[in-house]
Amino acid sequence: MRLNDRAMQNTRLRAKNEKDVxxxxxxxxxxxxxxxxxxxxxxxxxxGNFPWITDASDSTSSLVSIAEKRKIADMCVKLERLKExxxxxxxxxxxxxxxxxxxxxxxxxxxQDDCSLSYH
Numbered sequence: 001m002r003l004n005d006r007a008m009q010n011t012r013l014r015a016k017n018e019k020d021v022x023x024x025x026x027x028x029x030x031x032x033x034x035x036x037x038x039x040x041x042x043x044x045x046x047x048g049n050f051p052w053i054t055d056a057s058d059s060t061s062s063l064v065s066i067a068e069k070r071k072i073a074d075m076c077v078k079l080e081r082l083k084e085x086x087x088x089x090x091x092x093x094x095x096x097x098x099x100x101x102x103x104x105x106x107x108x109x110x111x112q113d114d115c116s117l118s119y120h
Contacts, residue, residue: 021046034075035068 025042032038040051052069 031072034072035064038064038068 021042024045028040028042028045031040038051040049044051051064052072
């Protein structure tokens with residue numbers, strides 16, 4: 001592998017890393033909003049210290065109840081489903097608007113033809 005190729009690959013990897021850290025940070029913020037007593041930071045997550053993993057020696061993970069964990073998981077699933085529904089709805093609306101546009105142009109042609117016939 002040439003030096004230039006390695007530099008480009010490293011640049012891509014750094015960009016992907018930054019994007020992943022940003023997504024993790026956003027996820028941590030959402031988790032903290034859903035479960036305020038779950039104390040975690042992006043640095044903790046990046047180090048592999050997840051608050052939902054119960055460990056007898058870790059006193060913070062016992063503060064998060066199973067119900068809160070379930071609530072977070074349910075909200076994530078609902079959010080993904082909402083995103084899917086939004087995408088499907090946008091596609092349906094585009095198709096419908098395209099259909100209406102084609103029908104409108106057909107109606108305009110018919111009206112034009114009808115108006116031109118009535119004047120002659």
